[in-house]
Amino acid sequence: MRTIDQTTQEVLTLASKHFQVPADSLAPDDDFFKKLGIDSLQALELLSRLENHFGIELPDYEVQGVSDFRTLASRIQSRL
Amino acid sequence: MLDLSKYQSIGAALKDALDQFASEVCLIESDREREKERLTYREFKLRAHPLARALQDAGFKANDRAAIIMTNQSKWLISAYAIFYCGGVLVPLDYKLTPEEQWQLLAHSNASVLITEYPIWRQLAASPSRTLATNPKTILVTEAPPNADLSGAKRWEEFRGNSEPAFIPRKRNDIATTVYSSGTGGRPKGCMMTHENYLEQCIGLTSIYPFAPGMRYLSILPTNHAIDFMVGFFGPFICGAAVVHLRTLRPEYVREAFPKYKITYVSLVPLVLKNLQKGLQARFEALPNGKRKVFNGLVAINKAFTKGQPRLGLSRLLLKQVHEAFGGELRAIIVGGAFTEPQILQFFYDLGIPVANGYGLTEAGTAITVNDLKPFRADTVGKPLPGMQVRIVNPDADGVGEVSVRSKTVMSGYLNEPELTAETIVDGWLMTGDLGRFDPTGHLQLFGRKKNMIVTEEGKNIYPEDIEAVFESLPVKEFCIFAANYIWPKRSMVGEQLLLVLHLEQGQTLTDDLRRDISARNSRLLNYKRVHGIVLFNEDFPRTASLKIKRNILAERLAQQDRASTVLPL
Numbered sequence: 001m002r003t004i005d006q007t008t009q010e011v012l013t014l015a016s017k018h019f020q021v022p023a024d025s026l027a028p029d030d031d032f033f034k035k036l037g038i039d040s041l042q043a044l045e046l047l048s049r050l051e052n053h054f055g056i057e058l059p060d061y062e063v064q065g066v067s068d069f070r071t072l073a074s075r076i077q078s079r080l
Numbered sequence: 081m082l083d084l085s086k087y088q089s090i091g092a093a094l095k096d097a098l099d100q101f102a103s104e105v106c107l108i109e110s111d112r113e114r115e116k117e118r119l120t121y122r123e124f125k126l127r128a129h130p131l132a133r134a135l136q137d138a139g140f141k142a143n144d145r146a147a148i149i150m151t152n153q154s155k156w157l158i159s160a161y162a163i164f165y166c167g168g169v170l171v172p173l174d175y176k177l178t179p180e181e182q183w184q185l186l187a188h189s190n191a192s193v194l195i196t197e198y199p200i201w202r203q204l205a206a207s208p209s210r211t212l213a214t215n216p217k218t219i220l221v222t223e224a225p226p227n228a229d230l231s232g233a234k235r236w237e238e239f240r241g242n243s244e245p246a247f248i249p250r251k252r253n254d255i256a257t258t259v260y261s262s263g264t265g266g267r268p269k270g271c272m273m274t275h276e277n278y279l280e281q282c283i284g285l286t287s288i289y290p291f292a293p294g295m296r297y298l299s300i301l302p303t304n305h306a307i308d309f310m311v312g313f314f315g316p317f318i319c320g321a322a323v324v325h326l327r328t329l330r331p332e333y334v335r336e337a338f339p340k341y342k343i344t345y346v347s348l349v350p351l352v353l354k355n356l357q358k359g360l361q362a363r364f365e366a367l368p369n370g371k372r373k374v375f376n377g378l379v380a381i382n383k384a385f386t387k388g389q390p391r392l393g394l395s396r397l398l399l400k401q402v403h404e405a406f407g408g409e410l411r412a413i414i415v416g417g418a419f420t421e422p423q424i425l426q427f428f429y430d431l432g433i434p435v436a437n438g439y440g441l442t443e444a445g446t447a448i449t450v451n452d453l454k455p456f457r458a459d460t461v462g463k464p465l466p467g468m469q470v471r472i473v474n475p476d477a478d479g480v481g482e483v484s485v486r487s488k489t490v491m492s493g494y495l496n497e498p499e500l501t502a503e504t505i506v507d508g509w510l511m512t513g514d515l516g517r518f519d520p521t522g523h524l525q526l527f528g529r530k531k532n533m534i535v536t537e538e539g540k541n542i543y544p545e546d547i548e549a550v551f552e553s554l555p556v557k558e559f560c561i562f563a564a565n566y567i568w569p570k571r572s573m574v575g576e577q578l579l580l581v582l583h584l585e586q587g588q589t590l591t592d593d594l595r596r597d598i599s600a601r602n603s604r605l606l607n608y609k610r611v612h613g614i615v616l617f618n619e620d621f622p623r624t625a626s627l628k629i630k631r632n633i634l635a636e637r638l639a640q641q642d643r644a645s646t647v648l649p650l
Contacts, residue, residue, distance in 0.1 A: 033607040040538065040607075041355045044330050057112070060328050061151065061199035064176065067607055 002080060008073035011050060015069065018049055028070040050076060081290065081319040084283050089250040089275040091164035093318050098125040098161075101320035104293045107154045108341060111327035117154050121320070124158060132162040133241025135193065138218050142167030142248045145258065146193035147186055147216070149173045149200055152299045152325045155222050155236060157313050159195045167248030168193075170257045171270075172304035175200055178606070179207035187213035188268045189258050189495065195236065198224040205231040252276035258495050259306060261442035261541060269543075270495035277445040280488040282315055284465035288452055289412060289436055291319035295344040296409075298324045298337055300352070305539070306446040307347050307416045331355070338407040347414040350424070351537035353435070357427050360402070375399075383430050388455050395432020402431050412436045416447070417539020419526060419573030422458040429456050438462050439524060444510055445489030449524045460523035461516075470524065471509070472517055479517040480527050480571075484509040515571075526573050532566040532631060534576035536608045544578060547609050550601045551580065555594065558583045558621050560629050561611060567635045568643040577612040579647060581638065583621060590616065590648070599650060613647040 002010070008028050016023040019036045026035060032043065043063075050072075051058055056079045066072050082100070087093040102122040109117035119127070140146065146163045148170065150156045163170050171189040173182055175197075182204060186194060194216040196204065201221045204210065219233035250256070256278060258270045289311075291297070299312035316323055324341045326333055337343065348356070367375060378398045385394055392411065396403040403410070413428065414436045425435045438450035439461035448470060451462035464470045468487045475481035490510045493501035504511055513531030516524050533543045544561035551559055564577045580598065584590070602610045617638060622630040638646075 031603055031607075034603070034610075039351060039355075041331060041352065048330050048332060059199070060330075061197070064199075065178065065606070067603075 002077070004074060004077050007054075007077045007080070008070060010053065011069050011073045011076065014049055014053055015046060018046055026069065028073070029068055031067050032069060032072075033067050054080060056080065081286060081292070084279045084318065087279055088252050089164070089254070090256050090278050090314060091161075091167070091247070091250060091275075093279065094161055094164060094314070095247060097121065097318050097320065101293060104320045105322045106317060106320075107157065107323055107325070108296070109154045109325045109327065110333075110337065110341075112333055116327070119154060121317075124161070128158045128161045128165065129245055130240035130242075131158065131236075132165040132245035133243055134239045135162060135166050135168075135218070135241075136245055137241050138193075140166050140168060140193055140218070142250070143169060143255070144193070145169045145171050145189055145191040146195065147171040147173050147189060147191035148304070149175050149182060149194070149196040149204075150222070150303075151175055151197065151327070152303050152308070152312075153197075153222075153327060154325060155195075156303050157317075157323070159220075159236075160313065162245075163193075164250075164256070165245060165247055167250050169255050172257065172259060172309065174260070174302060174304050176302070176606070179203045180209040180212075183207060183209040183212040185260055185268060185270075186216060189260075189270060190215050192216060193218045193220070195220045195222075197222050198228060201230070201233055205233070250275055252279065253492070255492065257309075259304070259309075259442050267497070267500065267543075267545065268495075269497070269500070271442050271491040272493055272495050273442075273445065273491050277489045277491060278310070278314055280467055281310060281445040281447070281465075282318065284467050284489070285310065285447060285450070286315055286319065287466055288450055289345065289414070291316045291321040291345075293320035295319075295321040296324055296341050297321060298326075298334075298341070298343045298346040300326070300329060300334065301347045301349065301417065301539070305417065306440070306442045307414070310446045311345065311347055311414060331359075335405075338410065339404065340407075342407045342409040344409050344411050345414060346410070347416060349417040349537065349539040350415060350420040351418075351539075353413065353415050353420060353428075354424055354537070357424050360431075361427075379430055382432050386429070386432060386456075390429075390432070390434045390453050390456070392432065399432055403433075406433065412453075416440065418535045418537055419461075421574060425456075425458040429458065439483075439514075439516075439526060441512060441514075443491050443504065444485050444487065444512070445491065448483075448485050448487075448512075457521075457523050460519065460525050462524065463522050464524070470518075473509075473511070475517065480515055481517070482530050483512045483514050483516045483524070483526075485512065486510070527571040528565055528569055528573060529563070532563050532635070534563045534565070534578060535573070536576070537574070538608055540608050542578065542609055547578070547605055547611075550604055551598070554582075554597065554601070556582050556588070557585045560621065560631070560634070562615075562631070562635060562638070564613070564643070564647070567615075567638045578610070579613045579615050580611045580650075581615045581617050581634070583617050583619070590614070595650075602650065611650060613650055615641075615646050616648070 012026045098121045106121045107119040146168050220236040221233040222236040255272045256275045257273045297316050301308040382398050412434045428435045438447045440447035449462040472481040516526045622633045
């Protein structure tokens with residue numbers, strides 16, 4: 001079982017790969033809309049990638065209003 | 081299709097539709113690969129009537145208000161019908177708002193019933209703002225887990241009456257819904273829409289884009305939005321068509337839904353349409369050179385043959401693969417909620433997929449103009465719908481002035497806001513605050529806004545006053561928020577941004593600490609509501625006797641400064 005820190009790190013790594021930005025440029029408390037300059041649809045694409053990676057289903061309502069990596073990771077962690 | 085001119089209310093029309101189209105499929109609900117629900121009109125009625133009865137047993141009566149906060153799903157429409165059946169007033173709220181905003185609107189609307197989904201209720205119930213609204217007496221929650229703590233709510237699935245409900249008739253001028261077009265801050269704008277507003281709008285829209293049994297509408301825009309309520313519920317239902325709901329809106333499942341359910345119509349906001357265009361363009365560009373040439377040739381032939389009007393059969397034949405990706409039955413994409421760039425509209429039309437763009441606002445009863453495709457005009461928002469009188473007030477030398485509308489579809493007013501209503505509806509004409517002009521063929525073209533607001537590509541209306549609360553007690557002398565285009569008018573409806581205007585204390589400077597404070601507050605807003613720049617202003621804000629900021633005068637003063645050098649990045 002992953003720890004929340006591991007999950008957060010994996011979320012950051014996947015986001016950096018998906019949006020092709022340096023991994024060390026992202027931090028857990030970053031607002032991903034602002035930091036990555038993405039819109040809500042691009043955020044949904046990232047969610048699909050995260051679901052595949054972690055082997056879970058994240059209903060849309062679970063991520064409604066979430067905009068930072070740390071909270072996103074905690075929502076994922078609760079479903080692992 | 082029912083003859084709506086004979087009906088007095090939404091409830092009466094829907095009631096007859098459920099009987100007339102009893103054996104047709106009305107709802108399909110899908111969650112990823114799984115189809116969760118498929119209901120005929122008869123089955124819909126069997127679900128809705130016990131709910132209506134239970135509402136009546138709980139004391140819900142004519143003119144009482146019932147709010148729905150749900151994602152798009154079958155229970156949304158079943159609940160709405162039950163509310164209309166009881167003669168109630170529906171208050172559809174945006175499920176994407178924060179719990180605090182939702183409680184504010186629940187209090188403002190004075191809803192005695194709230195129907196919501198468990199994940200939303202979990203957040204609402206835990207919110208300290210719950211104390212803002214004590215009016216909802218009956219709270220129904222769908223899909224709650226077996227052992228869930230419902231904190232005073234009841235399970236929607238178990239809230240069933242045992243006898244037939246009594247149908248409560250309403251008159252055309254009675255209020256059917258209170259729809260919040262915006263405003264969760266200082267001044268919520270609850271548009272009171274009458275039954276006539278919806279009946280007349282539906283007659284106009286279906287005369288151009290008709291539904292029929294067997295047709296399927298993919299419901300993606302939130303159903304609380306005026307467009308989806310009309311074309312994703314009332315319109316298809318009174319014609320016996322079906323509505324398809326997806327429980328997840330990930331792009332891959334939306335794409336799959338088109339061929340899987342042979343979608344006839346879909347409504348999208350410009351942002352999604354743009355994304356769709358990007359995806360298609362990337363696929364076309366990835367074609368090998370030879371295939372791409374053939375494809376471009378076919379697009380050119382399609383363009384030539386569809387110049388005057390769409391020819392769906394021919395387009396589907398010429399550009400088979402593209403149309404098959406959309407299920408092969410798509411008649412039009414309806415785009416709304418915000419302005420769409422002409423080149424995006426043209427891109428789809430050239431592929432033989434008409435985009436029904438138009439222009440409207442909740443206050444006008446959804447759509448004012450719609451492109452009738454005779455011929456398609458990407459550079460305009462179409463012609464006024466039947467029954468709409470549209471005029472341009474105070475036109476300048478170019479013919480551009482404020483668009484105003486008179487029609488049976490215009491709302492009766494804003495809830496509890498007689499002054500605001502009087503400012504908005506003048507001598508029976510709705511002043512839209514948008515600037516436009518008619519071209520010689522009667523098509524409306526839009527050229528920016530007169531009002532201090534922005535509309536995002538996701539179709540969200542943002543009024544600066546509504547987000548100022550976040551910056552309250554900011555350590556500056558005074559501040560306010562403006563739509564950039566309100567200060568520096570631009571003849572454009574895209575790329576609109578909000579600016580924070582600061583009047584610093586004597587000797588104060590814009591330090592890094594102050595910037596950090598502003599950024600932190602800005603981050604508390606939903607991403608589409610955030611300000612994008614700072615403007616420093618070194619004079620006292622002009623104010624009224626009651627100390628309200630005279631925004632128009634302040635904007636005029638700010639406009640004397642150069643935009644490019646005045647706006648500081650946040």
